[in-house]
Amino acid sequence: MHITVIGAGAWGSTLAALAAENDHQITLWSRRLGTPLLEAVSQADVILCAISMQGVREISAQLAGLASDVIILSATKGLDLATATVDTLPLLPSQLWQAAFPDNPIVVLSGPNLATEIQQGLPAATVAASDNLAAAKTMQSIFSSHRFRVYANPDRIGVELCGALKNVIAIAVGTCDGLNLGTNAKSALITRGLAEMTKLGSLWQIEFSTFYGLAGLGDLMATCSSAFSRNYQVGYALGQGQTIEQILHNLQGTAEGINTTAVLLQLANQQQIELPIAQQVGQLLNHTTTPQLAMQTLMERQVGIEHSPD
Numbered sequence: 001m002h003i004t005v006i007g008a009g010a011w012g013s014t015l016a017a018l019a020a021e022n023d024h025q026i027t028l029w030s031r032r033l034g035t036p037l038l039e040a041v042s043q044a045d046v047i048l049c050a051i052s053m054q055g056v057r058e059i060s061a062q063l064a065g066l067a068s069d070v071i072i073l074s075a076t077k078g079l080d081l082a083t084a085t086v087d088t089l090p091l092l093p094s095q096l097w098q099a100a101f102p103d104n105p106i107v108v109l110s111g112p113n114l115a116t117e118i119q120q121g122l123p124a125a126t127v128a129a130s131d132n133l134a135a136a137k138t139m140q141s142i143f144s145s146h147r148f149r150v151y152a153n154p155d156r157i158g159v160e161l162c163g164a165l166k167n168v169i170a171i172a173v174g175t176c177d178g179l180n181l182g183t184n185a186k187s188a189l190i191t192r193g194l195a196e197m198t199k200l201g202s203l204w205q206i207e208f209s210t211f212y213g214l215a216g217l218g219d220l221m222a223t224c225s226s227a228f229s230r231n232y233q234v235g236y237a238l239g240q241g242q243t244i245e246q247i248l249h250n251l252q253g254t255a256e257g258i259n260t261t262a263v264l265l266q267l268a269n270q271q272q273i274e275l276p277i278a279q280q281v282g283q284l285l286n287h288t289t290t291p292q293l294a295m296q297t298l299m300e301r302q303v304g305i306e307h308s309p310d
């Protein structure tokens with residue numbers, strides 16, 4: 001098949017390499033290359049979008065006149081700040097694609113997939129999620145190999161939401177590690193982070209099981225445990241006392257959790273819900289708390305019942 005990969009960053013180039021290993025024809029497009037976007041997609045059977053969240057709306061608007069059988073595969077992990085209004089939930093990247101191309105099959109690729117490890121040839125698994133199961137299976141056949149295992153899943157929105165939300169928790173867990181608070185604290189934060197993710201998921205009416213799959217718990221574990229994760233790196237450096245400005249100056253690549261935190265804080269405000277971890281991450285990023293105080297605040301919250309929705 002002919003696959004046009006939009007975005008030649010860490011993830012786009014890694015996925016392009018996986019598909020090329022399976023003998024698919026690849027066109028890699030980046031805004032830095034100067035090739036017209038419409039020319040790059042003219043032969044595509046599949047358009048794989050692996051750019052940062054901030055560019056998805058703009059790029060999807062630039063693509064017009066696609067044949068309705070072209071599959072759009074979204075690999076971005078974020079939430080759209082512009083669509084978080086009082087009446088609507090913020091849109092996920094695949095929903096922006098669906099709005100631009102209502103007749104095309106849309107698939108989301110998400111899972112515990114640190115690009116650096118995959119570039120090193122290490123094994124990994126992921127999820128291709130779509131309400132169009134045939135399209136999800138096509139993605140399985142394009143990307144699956146002895147070192148990359150692709151599971152199909154019908155819960156596109158749930159899989160995609162997990163990929164966005166875990167980045168916020170990874171910033172918190174990175175901060176905890178940067179402060180050297182130990183394994184017990186880290187485990188507590190990951191587990192309560194998963195609870196915060198499922199609480200948010202109920203707003204989208206997401207299947208509980210999705211949170212316990214590769215795109216949920218799997219990706220949460222990977223992102224919260226690896227120094228390769230940019231979101232974890234941001235948190236770790238905050239915990240070590242750096243400012244967000246210093247961190248962003250040195251960061252290689254995109255840490256989507258920063259933007260996603262801003263979206264969640266807006267959502268928490270609109271829906272009048274408490275998101276204890278995201279709220280502390282937001283304050284850290286806005287310089288209105290310190291790493292020590294943020295962790296202390298989480299520890300000193302009123303104790304409650306473990307599986308209560310609040």
Ligand SMILES: NC(=O)c1ccc[n+]([C@@H]2O[C@H](COP(=O)([O-])OP(=O)(O)OC[C@H]3O[C@@H](n4cnc5c(N)ncnc54)[C@H](O)[C@@H]3O)[C@@H](O)[C@H]2O)c1
Pocket residue numbers: 007008009010011012030031032050051052053054055056058059075076077078113114115116252253254256
């Ligand atoms: N790196 C990973 O391990 C990994 C794994 C899974 C998912 N992701 C997700 O994939 C997305 C990209 O991550 P990455 O690691 O490749 O980031 P990156 O910073 O390495 O690359 C981002 C790419 O997006 C492009 N881009 C940004 N804004 C754009 C715009 N307005 N128009 C056109 N192109 C634009 C940049 O030019 C660059 O090619 C993120 O949402 C990330 O969460 C990353």
Ligand SMILES: O=P(O)(O)OC[C@H](O)CO
Pocket residue numbers: 077111112113114115167170219222223228229230231232254255256
């Ligand atoms: O480097 P991060 O923090 O964007 O994480 C990369 C992937 O999302 C891990 O699955």
